[in-house]
Amino acid sequence: MIRFCLERLAQLIIVFFFVTTLTFLLLRLAPGDPAYILLTTHDVPASEEALNALRKELGLAESLWSQYFQWITDAFTWQWGTSYVSKELVVEELFRRIPATIELATAGLVVMIAVTLIMGISTAIYSHGLLNQVGKLMALLGSSIPTFWLGFLLIYFFSVQYGWLPSMGRGTVKHLFLPAITLGLGLGSMYARVLRTNMLEVMNQPFIKAAMARGLSKKRIFIFQVFKHAFLPVVTMLGTSFAFMLGGSIIVEEIFSWPGLGKYIVEAINMRDYPVIQGYVMLTTFIFVAIHNVVDMIYVWLDPRLRVS
Amino acid sequence: MKKISYSLNISILLGSSLLIAIVLIGLFAPLFSPHDPLAVNLSNRLTFPSWNYPFGTDHLGRCILSRIIHGIRVSVACAFLIMIFTFAISLPIGFLTGYWRGRTDHLIMRSIDGILAIPEFVLTITIVGLLGPGFFNMMIAITMVRWTNYVRLIRSLVLKSCEEDYIRSARMSGNSHLRIMKRYVFPDVFPSLFVFGALDMGKIVLLMAGLSFLGLGTQPPTPEWGVMLHDATAYFQIAPHVMIFPGLAILFFVLGCQLISERYRKLNSAPLKEVNDEDNIHKSYIKC
Numbered sequence: 277m278i279r280f281c282l283e284r285l286a287q288l289i290i291v292f293f294f295v296t297t298l299t300f301l302l303l304r305l306a307p308g309d310p311a312y313i314l315l316t317t318h319d320v321p322a323s324e325e326a327l328n329a330l331r332k333e334l335g336l337a338e339s340l341w342s343q344y345f346q347w348i349t350d351a352f353t354w355q356w357g358t359s360y361v362s363k364e365l366v367v368e369e370l371f372r373r374i375p376a377t378i379e380l381a382t383a384g385l386v387v388m389i390a391v392t393l394i395m396g397i398s399t400a401i402y403s404h405g406l407l408n409q410v411g412k413l414m415a416l417l418g419s420s421i422p423t424f425w426l427g428f429l430l431i432y433f434f435s436v437q438y439g440w441l442p443s444m445g446r447g448t449v450k451h452l453f454l455p456a457i458t459l460g461l462g463l464g465s466m467y468a469r470v471l472r473t474n475m476l477e478v479m480n481q482p483f484i485k486a487a488m489a490r491g492l493s494k495k496r497i498f499i500f501q502v503f504k505h506a507f508l509p510v511v512t513m514l515g516t517s518f519a520f521m522l523g524g525s526i527i528v529e530e531i532f533s534w535p536g537l538g539k540y541i542v543e544a545i546n547m548r549d550y551p552v553i554q555g556y557v558m559l560t561t562f563i564f565v566a567i568h569n570v571v572d573m574i575y576v577w578l579d580p581r582l583r584v585s
Numbered sequence: 586m587k588k589i590s591y592s593l594n595i596s597i598l599l600g601s602s603l604l605i606a607i608v609l610i611g612l613f614a615p616l617f618s619p620h621d622p623l624a625v626n627l628s629n630r631l632t633f634p635s636w637n638y639p640f641g642t643d644h645l646g647r648c649i650l651s652r653i654i655h656g657i658r659v660s661v662a663c664a665f666l667i668m669i670f671t672f673a674i675s676l677p678i679g680f681l682t683g684y685w686r687g688r689t690d691h692l693i694m695r696s697i698d699g700i701l702a703i704p705e706f707v708l709t710i711t712i713v714g715l716l717g718p719g720f721f722n723m724m725i726a727i728t729m730v731r732w733t734n735y736v737r738l739i740r741s742l743v744l745k746s747c748e749e750d751y752i753r754s755a756r757m758s759g760n761s762h763l764r765i766m767k768r769y770v771f772p773d774v775f776p777s778l779f780v781f782g783a784l785d786m787g788k789i790v791l792l793m794a795g796l797s798f799l800g801l802g803t804q805p806p807t808p809e810w811g812v813m814l815h816d817a818t819a820y821f822q823i824a825p826h827v828m829i830f831p832g833l834a835i836l837f838f839v840l841g842c843q844l845i846s847e848r849y850r851k852l853n854s855a856p857l858k859e860v861n862d863e864d865n866i867h868k869s870y871i872k873c
Contacts, residue, residue: 290699291699291702294696294699294702295699295702295703298699298700298703299711302711302712302715303715416840416843416844417836417840419839419843420787420791420836420839420840420842420843421836421839422791422794422795422798422814422832422835422836422839423795424794424795424798424814425814425828425832425835425836428814428817428821428828428832429828429829429832431821431822432821432822432825432828436822436825519704520704520706522704522707523704523705523706523707523710524706526706526707526710526799527795527798527799530798530799531818541710541714542710542799542800542801544714545710545713545714545718545801546718546800548714548717550715553711553714553715556707556711557703557707557708557711560703560704560707561702561703561704561707564702564703564704565702
C-alpha cells in the first residue's frame, strides 16, 4: 500500500511538471506581448521605454531557457506571480475562491450520488416498467441537455415563477439548491443507468443464487450483496465526475453568479489576465489529479482483488 | 469485415430523421426562415411567439426562429470543420502509434495521458483564454483538446485490427505498409470511427455553445445557439422564449447524435466499449 501511494505521488509530480511546461508553452505561443497587454490593461500609454522596462521586470528579456527554468522553480514553490488586474498574488486570489467552488462541486456531487442511487436502484428493482422508461429518458436527456440551459429553466421555474429559491449568489443552503441540481442531475441520471446495468449483471452471478438458496431475504440480498458489488465501479466514476464538476462549474458559476474559481477565470480571460489563467490551470489540474489518486486508493482499499496484482 | 446489422429501430430512425431534418433546414436556411436573422427592429423587442414571429423576437427585435435556423449553419458546419481538423491530426498519429508500436508510440501515448490529466473543459477554456475570445480561436482550442481522445480511439482500433488474420496474410503476401493501412486497416476501422465521430458532433456542439455562452466563442451578432443563450441571460426572466427555443435547438441536435450512437453501441459494442473502458483512467493507471 505504501509503495502504491509513493508511486502515485511520483506520478502526481510528473503530471504537475508536465502541466507547468504545457502552460509555459501555451503562454509563449499566445499572440501578443504580455508587457504590452499589461500596460494597456492599466491604461498606460505603451511607449517603447515603458515596454522595455516592464519586459525587464517580468523577466521577458532573458533567454527562453532561463525563463522556463525560472517558471518551473516558481511553479513548484507556489510563486505564481501577481494578477495583472488586481496586482495581488495569484495564489491568494485563487485560494480565496476555492472554498466556494469546492462547496458547489461537493453539493453537485451529493445531488449526483443521490440521483444515481435512487434512480439506479429503483430501476434495477423494477427493471421492466414505466420507471425504467423514465430512467432511460432521463439518461438520454441528461447527456444531451446543455448545462446552462438547464440552469436557466430551473431559475425560471423555481425563482422567477414561484420564488421558492434564490437565483444567484452564495450564502445559505437555499442558495446551493439550484446550482447543485444543475451540476449533478444530468450526470447522476447517466450513472444511474450504469448502476442499474451493473446490478442486473450481478444478480445473475452464482453467489446471489447461493445467497437465495441460503434463504436470505430479498431485501438483504439486494442491499448487502448486489449493491455492494455493483457500486464499486461507480466509485471510480466519482473521481471522473469531480473533474467534470470542476469544468462544469465554470458555466454554472457564471449562471448563478457564484463567487468561485469558475466565475473568476472567465473574468480573467476577458481581461487577458495571463498569470491568473496559468495559475488556474495548474491548480485545477493539481486538484483533479490528486482526487483521482485518492479515488484510486479508495478503490484498491475497497476491492481486495486489486491488491494482489 | 464486421457486418453491422442495420435493423430498423425506433431510436436510429428518430435520431437520423432528426439530424437529417436539422441539416436540411440548415442547408436551405433562407427558404425556411421567415425573416432576416440580422434585421434589427427595436419597436418589436421581446415579443412573445405569434403568427408572424413563431418563436418570438429577442432583445433587438430579431426573429428568433430565423436566427435558430441560420444558427444551424454556424453550429453544425463549425462542428463539422472541427471534426475534419481533429481527424486530420489524429488519423496519422493514431495509425502511426497503433501500427508501429514501440518507443514513439510510448512517448506519444504518455504525453497524451499528460494532456488528458487536465479536465477537458478547463483546458479548452484556457487555450481560448490565451488565444483570445473568438470564433476561430474557439475552433483551434477545441481541436487542440479533442484530438487526444481520437488518437487513443484510433490507436486501439488499429491495434485490434492488426491482430486479424487477414492483415497478417496481407503482410505476408508482401503488401507495403501503406497499402495494408489503406486497403485493409482503414476500412475495418472506419465504421467505428464514423459513429464515434457522429456522437462527438453532439458533444462538440455542446462545447461550442458552452464557450459561446461564456462569451468566449462566437461573437454577437452572429446567429449561433450559444450566443443566443448568452444574449438571453439578461432578458429570460421577463421573456422566457428567448432562452427556451435556442436551448431546444441544441438539445434536439445533441439528442439526434445520442440516439444514433446509443443504438450503434448496442449493436456493435465490442470496440467502443473497450475504448470506453480505456477511458476509465483508473484502469490504465492500475495496468501500468
